[in-house]
Amino acid sequence: MGKRTHMLEQLVGDSQSLDRALAGEELSYKDGLELMNYDNLHLLGAVADNTRKKLVGDTVSFASSYYMNYTNVCAASCQMCAFYRKEGADDAYTLTPQEIEQRVGIAKQMGATEVHIVGGFHPTLPLEYYEDMMRAIKKSHPQLNIKALTAAEIYFLSKLTKNSTKEILSRLKAAGLDSMPGGGAELFHPDIRGKIVRGKCTGQQWLDVIEEAHNMDIKSNVTMLYGHIEKPEHIVDHLIKIRELQKKTNGFLTLIPLKFSLDNTELEQEHLVNNECSSVYDLKIIALSRLMLANVVNNISVYWVAYGKKLAQVALSNGGNDLVGTAFSEEIYKSAGKTTSSSVEELATMVKEIGRVPVQRSTHFDTLKKF
Numbered sequence: 001m002g003k004r005t006h007m008l009e010q011l012v013g014d015s016q017s018l019d020r021a022l023a024g025e026e027l028s029y030k031d032g033l034e035l036m037n038y039d040n041l042h043l044l045g046a047v048a049d050n051t052r053k054k055l056v057g058d059t060v061s062f063a064s065s066y067y068m069n070y071t072n073v074c075a076a077s078c079q080m081c082a083f084y085r086k087e088g089a090d091d092a093y094t095l096t097p098q099e100i101e102q103r104v105g106i107a108k109q110m111g112a113t114e115v116h117i118v119g120g121f122h123p124t125l126p127l128e129y130y131e132d133m134m135r136a137i138k139k140s141h142p143q144l145n146i147k148a149l150t151a152a153e154i155y156f157l158s159k160l161t162k163n164s165t166k167e168i169l170s171r172l173k174a175a176g177l178d179s180m181p182g183g184g185a186e187l188f189h190p191d192i193r194g195k196i197v198r199g200k201c202t203g204q205q206w207l208d209v210i211e212e213a214h215n216m217d218i219k220s221n222v223t224m225l226y227g228h229i230e231k232p233e234h235i236v237d238h239l240i241k242i243r244e245l246q247k248k249t250n251g252f253l254t255l256i257p258l259k260f261s262l263d264n265t266e267l268e269q270e271h272l273v274n275n276e277c278s279s280v281y282d283l284k285i286i287a288l289s290r291l292m293l294a295n296v297v298n299n300i301s302v303y304w305v306a307y308g309k310k311l312a313q314v315a316l317s318n319g320g321n322d323l324v325g326t327a328f329s330e331e332i333y334k335s336a337g338k339t340t341s342s343s344v345e346e347l348a349t350m351v352k353e354i355g356r357v358p359v360q361r362s363t364h365f366d367t368l369k370k371f
């Protein structure tokens, strides 16, 4: 047993859950709730950091990503979203295949190894639009990993086009889809999901689609939207559902906890949420994610775009081991007033500043470059 683990063992005496976490045991729903309500953040963070070190060492990874939102037109109207527009709105847009190709060319010039493509639920774009988009990207940039369309978009497309989700996934895979982003997961629990999304698939439908994708060898990320009107049990439920699916498919590459961004959302306008959550809560979420998913999903991403670089550094010391990526051109967070891009060198500096080892990774977490 390491000296650090031994020291922590002396300290966590009052918490059976932390004791179990330190021993590397799988945490139960009850443990998760206890830790959500545990008020010694320093100790919680230290145990999560210790677990991170044991499972993935001192490396902090990030990808060089180009983010592209092909349309902001959306048939849904989620209460947590500042991005969507209705068709015909002055600032509604949909990229043409030529515009997409042009942007992907810029992405390649910027050194991106993956293109992250998501959008609204466009009510009329046919499946061929997406297939053509992927074929065009693969034709001109075959090495670029196409990480496109959330499970929620796939579900919407299946309803719109009257094809099964399996059929949609297999056609998109044939056209060039390599992997999927983790968006649209939000929180799976029906008691909270209905209050933050409107017109989006259920949590179970999201899980079913992503299971199909994993079974077709399309790996994905998974997100968790927190910091709005959720209760501790919704967070714990979400993490356990991720853990259970991962045991079946091993298809999740990383969990990306997403901090709810308040500005210009219905939740703000209706005064249901008046402030973004505290940094203390951010750190608790990162630590809990690490501990609940330990040994099953071993990458916990810190989305620096939402945190800012300084808090992101602290989150990396509370269980995180990945920074997602450079996020060139990230329109969704921009809609809610956040700054969004950084070079791989800047991210590497940020990692070195906290004494960890930066590594540029591929979408599938293979090492591409050491600094």
Ligand code: SF4
Residues within 6 Å of the ligand: 074, 075, 076, 077, 078, 081, 082, 083, 084, 119, 120, 121, 197, 198, 200
């Ligand atoms: S979160 Fe996605 S599905 Fe919901 S309104 Fe925004 S763009 Fe549409």
